[in-house]
Amino acid sequence: MKPALAFRIEARDPRTAARTGRLRLLRGEVRTPAFMPVGTAGAVKGVLPAQLRGLGAEIVLGNTYHLLLRPGPDVVRAAGGLPAFMGWHGPMLTDSGGFQVFSLAQVRRITEEGVRFRSHVDGREVMLSPERSIEVQHALGADIIMAFDECPPGQAGRAEVRRAVERTLAWAERCVRVHRRAGSEQALFGIQQGGTDPALRRQCTERLLELDLPGYAVGGLAVGEERAATFETLAVAAPLLPADRPRYLMGLGKPDDLVEAIGLGIDLFDCVVPTRNARNATAYTAAGRLNLRNARFRTDWGPLEEDCDCHACQSVSRAYLRHLLLVGEPLAGTLISIHNLRFYMRLCAAARAAIAQGCYAEWAGRFLERFRGGQS
C-alpha cells in the first residue's frame, strides 16, 4: 500500500533554501514550514486538543517511548489509535522511541537486535527494536512514523558516531521491511545521523536514500554540541536530503533556531521548548523572551505580547501570569503554553508568507535582529 502522503512545494525563496508548501497526510493537510507541539504521553502538557486547533496547530507529535510504557500500545490501538485516544482529530507524527531510550531510560544493552532498557517509570525491563518500534507505531496509528535510530550524544567520538550511523542504516532497512510487509498507509520517514561530521552525514544519506522513503529527518543535532556546530552541520546535512520530500529537523528548537533552519530548507519541527519553558515562566515574543517571575512584571497590566491574538493575551495581563506562577497555579503553564505555541504558529505563518513573497532572507534578518536584541 502506498503511504498516504503528498508533498507539494508552492514557493521557493530565491536567496535561501527556504520553501513553503502543503503536506497532505492521512488525517488532513499541513502547511509547511510547520511546527508540531509535543504531546509526550498522549497530551500536550496543559493544553487541550481544542485549544491546539484554535491556536492553529495542524499536526501534533506523540512519543512512542512514553506511550509504549503507559498506557501501552494495546490500549491505544483498542482506542482506535493515538489521535482518537487523545481527542486530536488531525494529523500526527510519532517518533520511534529511540531518542528517549537513550536519554531517559537506563540502557542495559545495545545489540544489533535492538536496545534492552529499564523503564524510567518502574524499572521494568523492556526491549525496543526496529521491528518492535514500527509495530508500536502501527498501534499508535499516526500519519507519519519514524524509523528506529541510534542517536549518539554530542560529545561522542567519530568511531562511535560511525557505528551509530551503521546501526541506524541497518535498523532503517529492517523498519522499512516490516512496515512494507504490514501494508500500512502510514508514511515512514528515515532519519539521517552522522553527528557533526559532514562526511558521515553524506554517507548516511546516500544509503538512506536507497530506501526511497516519502520523507526524511535530520536527527542527532542539538544533543550537546555547540550551537554553531549544530547549524554548520545542518547547512551541510539539509541539502543532502531530497528537495521534493519533506525534511524534518528533530527536536529543535527555539524561535531563532526555527528561523535559521527554515532558511536551510527544513519543513517540519518539533520541540518541547514552547511548552516546557512556558511552565518555567518563559514567554516568547517577537522582541525576545520574557522571564515572568521578574519583579518588573508585578504590576504590568499589558498582555504578554501587544499584537498577539492568543487566548492568554486576549484575556489576562503579565502581572496576573506572574502571580499565577508565584503561587504555583498550573493555569500559568496552560496560558503561557497557549501563548508560546501561538507565537510559534504565527512565526511559521509569517515565514511561509515571506517565502511566498520571495523575501525570506530579509524577513528572517529582521526577525532575528529584533528577537535576539530583546532577550530580557
Add this chain to the structure above:
Amino acid sequence: MKPALAFRIEARDPRTAARTGRLRLLRGEVRTPAFMPVGTAGAVKGVLPAQLRGLGAEIVLGNTYHLLLRPGPDVVRAAGGLPAFMGWHGPMLTDSGGFQVFSLAQVRRITEEGVRFRSHVDGREVMLSPERSIEVQHALGADIIMAFDECPPGQAGRAEVRRAVERTLAWAERCVRVHRRAGSEQALFGIQQGGTDPALRRQCTERLLELDLPGYAVGGLAVGEERAATFETLAVAAPLLPADRPRYLMGLGKPDDLVEAIGLGIDLFDCVVPTRNARNATAYTAAGRLNLRNARFRTDWGPLEEDCDCHACQSVSRAYLRHLLLVGEPLAGTLISIHNLRFYMRLCAAARAAIAQGCYAEWAGRFLERFRGGQS
C-alpha cells in the same frame, strides 16, 4: 450607597423550603440555587474563565486570605479588581479570610481587635481584623463580600462556640460600619455561627438581622461534626434567615449535600469538592462517583457520563482520563474539573426546573436514590 443587589424569588416548592429565583448583582445576574466554583488564589485550579463561562458558571468565589498574602490587595486593586485581574467578567463573591486564617495559618493571637497569624506561605506575621478584611475585600471588588467571622471547629465545646458567636456578632457590626462608611456598592453578607446548637444559632441570627444586610450565610457547618448533625442544624438554621434574602451555605458540599440543602431553602453554594476531587481522580455522575484510577476503566471507551454535554465527555474517554491520571498529566485535573463543575451546574439547573414545576421533593428523592446507590 445602596448595595447593588436585587433578589427575586420566582417559584417556591410547595412541599419543601426550596425556592428558585434570580440574584441581580453588580456584574450580572445569577440564577439560584447556584453553585460558585472556588477560585482560591485568583484562579479556579486548572480551569480558565472562558471554560467556566462555557460550562454555565454564573458566579465565582475568590479567597481573601490567599489573595491578601499573594499578590496582595494593592496589586489586585491596581488591576481593577479581582474579576478584571483574573479575566472573569461576571459576578464574584469573596469570603472574609476568617475561615482560612483558622484552618491554614498558624494563629498567634485572637483578640477583640482581630487575628494575628503567620502566613502559611512564608511565615510572615499578618493581622486580619473586621476592618482590614473589608478593606481588602473592597480592593478585590467582588459583587458580594462577607463579614469577618470566627468559625470554631466542629468539636468545640458550647462555651467556645458561644464566645465565637459573640465575637462574630461584634465583628459583623464593625464590618457593617466600615463598609457603609466607604460608600461601596458591593453587597455585604452577614454570617450566622452557633455550631450545632439550635439556641445559639437562633440567638446569633436575631442579633445579626438587626444589621439589615442584603444577604446572609450559614457558616460553621461541615467543620468536623457528623454529617447528620450538619443537616439537623441546617434544618433549624436556614429558616431563621429572612425568606426574602439570598441564603448562602458556606463551604458545602458534595452533590447530595447540595440537593438536601436546596430543599432546606439554600440559594448559594461554594465548595472545592468538584475541582479538588477531580484532581484526585474522582468524577461525579448522576449514578454516583467514579474513581478513575480503578483498573476497570483501563479500556472503558465511554465518556465520564453518557448524557453529559461537557467538553471532557464530548472529546475523551474514561480510559484516556485514567491514563492521564496514571502518568500525572495535569490535563486530567482540568478535564475532570470541567466535567464535575458542569455536573454541578446541570444539577443546579435541574433543581431550579424541579422547583419551578413544584416537584422538588420527588426530583430530589429520585436524584438521591440514584446518586447514593451508584457509588463505586
